[in-house]
Amino acid sequence: MTHPTDGPEMVPADRFGPPQDDLQRLWTPHRLVYIGGQDKPADPTPESCPFCRIPAGDDEDGLVVARGADCYAVLNLYPYNSAHLMVLPYRHVSDYTDLTDAETHELAAMTQRAMRVVRAVYAPAGFNLGMNQGEVAGAGIAAHLHQHVVPRWPGDSNFLPVVARTKSLPELLADTRERLAAAWPTA
Template sequence: MSEPLRQDGIGDGDELDRLWTPHRMAYIRGENKPADASSGLCPFCRIPGLDDAAGLVVRRGELAFAVLNLYPYAPGHLMVCPYRHIADYTETTDAEAAEVADLTRQAMRTLRAVSGAGGFNVGMNQGEVAGAGIAAHLHQHVVPRWPGDQNFMPVIGRTKTLPELLTDTRALLAGAWAV
């Protein structure tokens, strides 16, 4: 929902539209953010137990899986996670590290094929101080990029646009996943 800031003395009359996203408050407050696997709150541990559509799982491997990000930076933003609940990349086995790398390459190929992505931001934020939103479970971000994708909207309009529903993006990627 978009509405202008009120001009009745409440707030600054900056004439910017506001897109209210109250669903993000759970994320901002850190609700359900696990410290370890014992709490049962880790989303990356829960997601594999859901069916692919409900969990937004794009691809499952033997040791890791690819899942869409609920709070994407760009359309098609996904994460590759080992099934095992570990926090640090150095804790991966050789086989886990290889499958995370392989699923990342497959994700990039698939995103290029279905969306014409011109580039990618790929990486892991290791630890809370390094920006990890869920530091307790290792996950690698794969963010597709296009020329002009971060145009004036976030800078001037202070708004991000996502042109496709997550369920539609998941179906598109899962159906076209390159093995």
């Protein structure tokens, strides 16, 4: 024990952390903000919606890959895989049936373009496409419709998500955004 004026007691580093075992740990503390809901909107209004704020900012900072007249493509901040994009309307709308004809058409066309660009840059073996309509259906931000475009490779669902609830991603989001934006056709 130390005297109060001697400062804190020095504790060996090996007294911290998990007990010794045969497991290696991949620490992903950046995921805690997602788990804790830190980046989720406080309410369903456009003023609280990150998908409404992103297009008003810089494409690089907002991870915007491409823009259309009615929709835009953005990287998922918490991706399932590298190059996980979302295609969404600029307009704050939650239900697929409430899209205008122009939004529906551009959402579909931009999803196709996203698949072509991701194929050209990353050569995935397949894709998962989907919209979670409503919080009960798994929408992280239910107030603003978004179409997920998730590239898939053989064996990409490995032990980490199953055992450790952790996803290993081999590339930084800024690098992914740069590669996809450079390959995105302008016409």
